Amino acid sequence: MSMPAIKAEATAVAVTTTPPAAAAPVVTMTPKQPPRAEKYAKVAKETAVRVVPPLVVVALLMLFWELVCRRTGSTLPPPSKVFKDTKELILDPFFDNGGIDKGLFWHLSASLQRVAYGYSIAAIVGIALGTLVGQSVWAMRGLDPLFQVLRTIPPLAWLPLSLAAFRDGQPSAIFVIFITSVWPIIINTAVGIRNIPQDYRNVAAVVQLNPLEFFSKIMIPAAAPYIFTGLRIGIGLSWLAIVAAEMLIGGVGIGFFIWDAWNSSHISEIILALFYVGIIGFVLDRVIAGLGKIVTRGTSAS
Amino acid sequence: MQAYLKLDHIDKTFTRGNATTEVLKDINLTIAKGEYVSIIGHSGCGKSTLLNIVAGLTDCTQGCVLLENREVNSPGPDRAVVFQNHSLLPWLTVYENVKLGVDKVFASSKSRAEREAWVMHNLNLVQMANAKDKRPSEISGGMKQRVGIARALAMEPKVLLLDEPFGALDALTRAHLQDSVMALHQKLGNTILMITHDVDEAVLLSDRIVMMTNGPSARIGEVLEVPLARPRKRLELATNPGYLKCRQRVLEFLYERHRFVEAA
Numbered sequence: 001m002s003m004p005a006i007k008a009e010a011t012a013v014a015v016t017t018t019p020p021a022a023a024a025p026v027v028t029m030t031p032k033q034p035p036r037a038e039k040y041a042k043v044a045k046e047t048a049v050r051v052v053p054p055l056v057v058v059a060l061l062m063l064f065w066e067l068v069c070r071r072t073g074s075t076l077p078p079p080s081k082v083f084k085d086t087k088e089l090i091l092d093p094f095f096d097n098g099g100i101d102k103g104l105f106w107h108l109s110a111s112l113q114r115v116a117y118g119y120s121i122a123a124i125v126g127i128a129l130g131t132l133v134g135q136s137v138w139a140m141r142g143l144d145p146l147f148q149v150l151r152t153i154p155p156l157a158w159l160p161l162s163l164a165a166f167r168d169g170q171p172s173a174i175f176v177i178f179i180t181s182v183w184p185i186i187i188n189t190a191v192g193i194r195n196i197p198q199d200y201r202n203v204a205a206v207v208q209l210n211p212l213e214f215f216s217k218i219m220i221p222a223a224a225p226y227i228f229t230g231l232r233i234g235i236g237l238s239w240l241a242i243v244a245a246e247m248l249i250g251g252v253g254i255g256f257f258i259w260d261a262w263n264s265s266h267i268s269e270i271i272l273a274l275f276y277v278g279i280i281g282f283v284l285d286r287v288i289a290g291l292g293k294i295v296t297r298g299t300s301a302s
Numbered sequence: 303m304q305a306y307l308k309l310d311h312i313d314k315t316f317t318r319g320n321a322t323t324e325v326l327k328d329i330n331l332t333i334a335k336g337e338y339v340s341i342i343g344h345s346g347c348g349k350s351t352l353l354n355i356v357a358g359l360t361d362c363t364q365g366c367v368l369l370e371n372r373e374v375n376s377p378g379p380d381r382a383v384v385f386q387n388h389s390l391l392p393w394l395t396v397y398e399n400v401k402l403g404v405d406k407v408f409a410s411s412k413s414r415a416e417r418e419a420w421v422m423h424n425l426n427l428v429q430m431a432n433a434k435d436k437r438p439s440e441i442s443g444g445m446k447q448r449v450g451i452a453r454a455l456a457m458e459p460k461v462l463l464l465d466e467p468f469g470a471l472d473a474l475t476r477a478h479l480q481d482s483v484m485a486l487h488q489k490l491g492n493t494i495l496m497i498t499h500d501v502d503e504a505v506l507l508s509d510r511i512v513m514m515t516n517g518p519s520a521r522i523g524e525v526l527e528v529p530l531a532r533p534r535k536r537l538e539l540a541t542n543p544g545y546l547k548c549r550q551r552v553l554e555f556l557y558e559r560h561r562f563v564e565a566a
Contacts, residue, residue, distance in 0.1 A: 197389075199385055199387065199389035200389065200391060202357075202359055203385075203389050203391070205358075205359060205377035206359075206377045206378070206381070206457075207379060207402060208377070208378055208379060208406060209406065221391070222391075224393075
């Protein structure tokens with residue numbers, strides 16, 4: 001996982017969110033308002049600087065892909081063929097012909113729903129267990145070795161066991177999501193709780209907060225940056241796991257859609273599905289990161 | 303003297319593995335209501351440990367702390383602490399930081415509106431009312447410490463404990479804040495116990511200065527009365543013979559009789 005990258009980004013975020021100190025009004029001056037056109041030009045320029053480089057790179061890659069796969073005898077379709085083959089799927093994601101013959105929207109929403117269930121349970125259980133392990137030395141001694149072993153088990157290895165236990169695809173997939181994403185949430189929460197400065201605990205002791213108030217008013221806000229690091233890793237892992245799990249359990253879902261396309265040799269459809277999986281994974285990550293940014297406002301700075 | 307806060311034969315030993323270190327030895331101190339007492343000593347002499355014992359944040363090994371003749375051995379708002387590094391919660395605004403304590407202490411005795419007014423009253427006392435919606439990261443070190451003082455005062459403590467409250471501030475801010483604390487003490491008549499390592503600060507603010515010997519097994523070496531009339535003015539005191547004499551006494555204690563021998 002790209003944990004260091006996420007951390008680096010988190011610190012960068014913290015730096016940029018620090019509001020500038022209000023300057024003391026030494027001399028009153030009417031601030032010069034730049035003309036509106038100039039302002040728009042500036043915004044447009046900033047946007048271009050961000051958007052143009054990735055677009056150029058994508059265009060070049062597409063061109064390369066097109067050139068490589070256009071030759072006769074190529075095993076994979078070029079982008080032009082992918083687009084031609086999947087045009088219907090792209091233009092009408094909402095069709096529903098019953099069974100698993102549905103538009104991509106339905107497949108993706110089914111997958112997202114499973115992730116939403118599994119991940120929500122993981123977030124609640126993860127934060128609760130993380131708090132316990134972070135707060136109590138005995139809980140840590142007892143549980144931490146267990147966590148360290150269990151977290152290394154690959155998500156799919158859990159699937160047969162959960163199928164055996166639940167005897168149904170849906171709860172099994174949700175369980176796989178849960179068991180995949182819960183570990184980083186537990187571990188990061190525990191680290192966050194353990195790193196709460198003694199000063200904050202002293203403040204709570206002097207004010208005589210009861211355990212519940214201490215949990216909600218001190219622990220959760222103080223550990224929030226760590227918790228959100230865990231939540232962000234967790235959402236990435238659960239999206240990774242759902243596609244693999246759905247390939248095995250079947251039914252409606254983007255994972256089985258990919259597997260089904262492979263069985264029918266619709267390679268273009270696989271490529272389209274991968275594109276959607278990537279975009280949605282990216283959006284999920286951004287959503288959790290954005291949420292973290294709002295919730296941990298001011299927490300990291302002292 | 304009527305004892306208000308009494309430290310009765312306090313010993314403190316830390317045990318780590320088989321090694322036992324005696325930090326404080328037989329500390330006896332009686333403080334009257336409204337008195338301003340400073341504890342001064344070299345770093346590592348256990349003065350902060352002593353303050354934590356009074357605050358209830360650390361248990362003492364022997365002896366006890368009596369407040370109005372009742373033993374206190376757990377932390378509580380009746381002994382509010384102003385921490386050295388302000389310890390404001392960074393995710394709360396200035397107002398919310400003060401309100402956290404107020405809501406707890408006056409949960410039943412004051413209405414919501416009264417509590418809000420009380421928070422603002424205390425922020426006004428330290429001239430921080432106009433920054434009430436700022437977060438700690440947006441205000442200066444001196445302002446943070448003002449909020450820390452407001453938070454402690456707002457709990458209406460019987461004893462206000464100051465743990466090197468000006469230690470982390472620059473000299474000018476420190477002087478300004480010392481004047482503020484002096485004015486507050488004058489106005490509210492709080493009983494204050496302050497830890498410091500600044501001789502001038504101790505003499506300027508205190509009614510009595512408790513000088514501690516070096517650890518391990520630190521004890522109270524000497525207690526000096528500061529017989530200077532209040533209100534005290536920083537500039538006038540600079541040439542006041544009484545002030546200079548007190549200052550001299552503390553300096554002699556710290557640098558001649560109980561020189562700091564270990565490498566710092």
